[in-house]
Amino acid sequence: MPINDVGYRKLKNGDTSSLFRWFAICDIGVQLALKSKWVKRIMLSAWLPVTYWALGFFLVEKAIVADQISAMSQGVDLNQVTSLALQESITNRFSFFPGFDDLQEVFNTDDLAEIRNTVWRWMLMTFFRYPQAIIILFLIGFIAPSLISQDIRSRAFLLYFSRPISRLEYIFGKICVPSIFIILATTLPALILYIIALLMSPDISTLPQTWDIPLRIIIATFGLVIPTSAVALMLSSLTQESRFANFSWFAVWGLGHGAWLTIVLATSLQMGLPLFHPDVMQSEIVSNWSAISLYNSLGSLQSYIFGFETFAESWRGIISLFGITAFSMTLLYRRISSPM
Amino acid sequence: MTSLISLKQITKSFKSIRALDGVDLEVQAGITGLLGPNGAGKSTLIKLLLGLVKPSSGTASFLGYDVMKQGRQIRNRIGYMPEDDCYISGLSGVNAVQFSGCLSGIPKTESLRRAHEILDFCDMKQERYRMVDTYSTGMRQKIKFASAIVHDPEFLILDEPTSGLDPEERETLLKRIRLLASKMGKSVLISTHILPDVQAICDDVVILSQGKVKLSESLATLTRTAEPSFCIRVLDNLDRLADALEKHDVEVSKNPDGTLTVASQSPELPETIWSAAYDAQVSIQSLIPARNSLEEVFLSTVTDPPENGGTT
Numbered sequence: 001m002p003i004n005d006v007g008y009r010k011l012k013n014g015d016t017s018s019l020f021r022w023f024a025i026c027d028i029g030v031q032l033a034l035k036s037k038w039v040k041r042i043m044l045s046a047w048l049p050v051t052y053w054a055l056g057f058f059l060v061e062k063a064i065v066a067d068q069i070s071a072m073s074q075g076v077d078l079n080q081v082t083s084l085a086l087q088e089s090i091t092n093r094f095s096f097f098p099g100f101d102d103l104q105e106v107f108n109t110d111d112l113a114e115i116r117n118t119v120w121r122w123m124l125m126t127f128f129r130y131p132q133a134i135i136i137l138f139l140i141g142f143i144a145p146s147l148i149s150q151d152i153r154s155r156a157f158l159l160y161f162s163r164p165i166s167r168l169e170y171i172f173g174k175i176c177v178p179s180i181f182i183i184l185a186t187t188l189p190a191l192i193l194y195i196i197a198l199l200m201s202p203d204i205s206t207l208p209q210t211w212d213i214p215l216r217i218i219i220a221t222f223g224l225v226i227p228t229s230a231v232a233l234m235l236s237s238l239t240q241e242s243r244f245a246n247f248s249w250f251a252v253w254g255l256g257h258g259a260w261l262t263i264v265l266a267t268s269l270q271m272g273l274p275l276f277h278p279d280v281m282q283s284e285i286v287s288n289w290s291a292i293s294l295y296n297s298l299g300s301l302q303s304y305i306f307g308f309e310t311f312a313e314s315w316r317g318i319i320s321l322f323g324i325t326a327f328s329m330t331l332l333y334r335r336i337s338s339p340m
Numbered sequence: 341m342t343s344l345i346s347l348k349q350i351t352k353s354f355k356s357i358r359a360l361d362g363v364d365l366e367v368q369a370g371i372t373g374l375l376g377p378n379g380a381g382k383s384t385l386i387k388l389l390l391g392l393v394k395p396s397s398g399t400a401s402f403l404g405y406d407v408m409k410q411g412r413q414i415r416n417r418i419g420y421m422p423e424d425d426c427y428i429s430g431l432s433g434v435n436a437v438q439f440s441g442c443l444s445g446i447p448k449t450e451s452l453r454r455a456h457e458i459l460d461f462c463d464m465k466q467e468r469y470r471m472v473d474t475y476s477t478g479m480r481q482k483i484k485f486a487s488a489i490v491h492d493p494e495f496l497i498l499d500e501p502t503s504g505l506d507p508e509e510r511e512t513l514l515k516r517i518r519l520l521a522s523k524m525g526k527s528v529l530i531s532t533h534i535l536p537d538v539q540a541i542c543d544d545v546v547i548l549s550q551g552k553v554k555l556s557e558s559l560a561t562l563t564r565t566a567e568p569s570f571c572i573r574v575l576d577n578l579d580r581l582a583d584a585l586e587k588h589d590v591e592v593s594k595n596p597d598g599t600l601t602v603a604s605q606s607p608e609l610p611e612t613i614w615s616a617a618y619d620a621q622v623s624i625q626s627l628i629p630a631r632n633s634l635e636e637v638f639l640s641t642v643t644d645p646p647e648n649g650g651t652t
Contacts, residue, residue: 151428
């Protein structure tokens with residue numbers, strides 16, 4: 001006789017597929033994370049930059065339309081840019097972002113489709129790299145440290161592993177928790193920005209001109225989610241105290257980037273140039289050591305995915321991220337296995 | 341009868357420490373008590389049955405599955421209540437039980453229904469909505485027990501289920517376990533140090549010591565005395581009855597609890613006892629067959645092992 005068969009309803013034995021058991025771990029992790037007021041606040045603040053970038057897309061498309069009206073009056077091909085209005089619009093709003101110079105080359109061409117695609121890609125890359133990267137740093141810093149450390153402290157491992165759950169499913173379920181928040185804070189706003197940009201463009205011909213951008217957003221999401229979640233969970237698995245994992249998370253980012261900034265400072269002093277001068281940033285020592293910063297490595301990968309760096313330019317960052325991810329996952333797996 | 345657990349020459353070593361040393365064991369349906377001093381290998385044996393540790397050598401099957409290769413299938417059909425005070429911080433009692441159901445593959449809504457039913461079965465009232473972190477030890481034990489049975493497993497492994505419970509809660513939990521076995525056909529393996537618990541509900545007993553099965557026998561056989569004997573409680577003078585019995589040439593011993601144990605090879609021992617009581621003008625309150633205490637059996641097995649790896 002089944003325990004649950006209390007007579008008022010028939011017992012249904014429709015178990016979920018074993019392929020989705022990890023989902024229960026992810027689901028409960030998201031529920032617990034959302035209990036934190038700070039996580040909710042950070043999630044709300046993650047959507048604020050969308051307004052700035054949406055306005056940027058509006059001005060870009062406004063400048064393009066103005067350009068096309070001007071072209072019509074001059075009897076020139078509508079697909080050729082004839083004025084500098086677009087360039088001015090972008091420069092006024094985004095010139096203070098590092099890497100703005102990458103965009104200048106495209107203005108040498110008069111092909112509207114290429115200009116639009118490049119400008120959109122660049123704007124979305126800056127959206128990923130600057131406001132959202134900082135927000136993710138704090139978001140993951142609040143969510144991930146307790147994910148495994150709390151299971152170690154409360155000895156919850158046996159609750160998981162006495163069920164039909166493998167260690168890989170456990171890790172996958174846990175990794176999905178920060179991943180979902182990263183997707184909600186970056187991918188979803190980025191895709192919505194893309195849709196806003198499409199809606200602001202003059203006609204549907206924009207879609208074939210920019211079809212690759214959603215794919216780049218999704219690939220960039222994977223590039224962001226996998227290393228950050230792996231590092232955060234690895235740190236969480238090393239301690240029973242989530243505050244230590246929390247401190248380590250910020251230390252990994254802070255120390256790596258701090259060390260690289262020190263190299264930049266030393267180089268600029270040596271060269272007698274201002275800090276972040278293009279010659280300083282392109283110097284061999286600064287480029288070679290860029291990968292010690294997790295932030296730079298992620299930026300390098302994103303530049304590659306959005307098409308602003310070649311593999312030859314970004315391989316150090318990509319290899320560094322791959323190494324960090326592999327190391328973190330191996331250590332994480334060993335830590336999960338050890339309490340048994 | 342097919343064995344639910346069948347271990348043959350199982351050995352498990354952790355570096356230089358041999359936690360299990362050539363364990364041969366057959367466990368049948370019913371309630372089996374797993375006894376042993378600290379470090380005897382009970383926890384290792386349980387983890388091995390759960391498929392969480394692999395044996396160094398030997399073969400093991402559990403519910404017909406190979407323990408080495410089919411741990412997942414085994415864990416799908418069993419419920420495990422760990423000894424450790426383990427819980428997921430931040431969840432309410434009912435959500436903790438629901439989560440356990442979800443981990444076993446039950447859809448979320450169905451799992452919540454079952455969690456409520458099981459908590460009703462465990463006599464958990466409105467406290468189920470409180471955070472597990474705020475629970476007393478007894479309530480956490482209830483949550484662990486409910487989590488172990490929420491997915492309706494056919495075999496239950498309970499590791500120290502009554503530790504930290506007050507006598508009333510302990511008695512209630514033992515009744516629930518007995519109910520699960522007798523009415524719902526579940527088989528149970530209880531690992532415990534509390535011998536009265538084993539004596540109260542178990543059908544069979546396995547005693548592990550130094551990684552070996554020292555004894556595996558039914559409880560009834562273990563506690564049976566060597567010769568027919570009875571335990572007598574009287575309403576009035578115990579000494580008068582003892583003197584009268586000695587005159588009938590039977591072995592009499594006084595127990596600290598105010599009873600007499602009477603033993604004799606004679607098949608007419610009950611008649612002799614009644615006759616002596618009549619002679620001594622003593623009223624007998626109870627007359628029950630005497631049993632060996634499990635504690636004596638346990639101590640004698642652990643200190644002077646009979647090396648019996650029999651079948652329960």
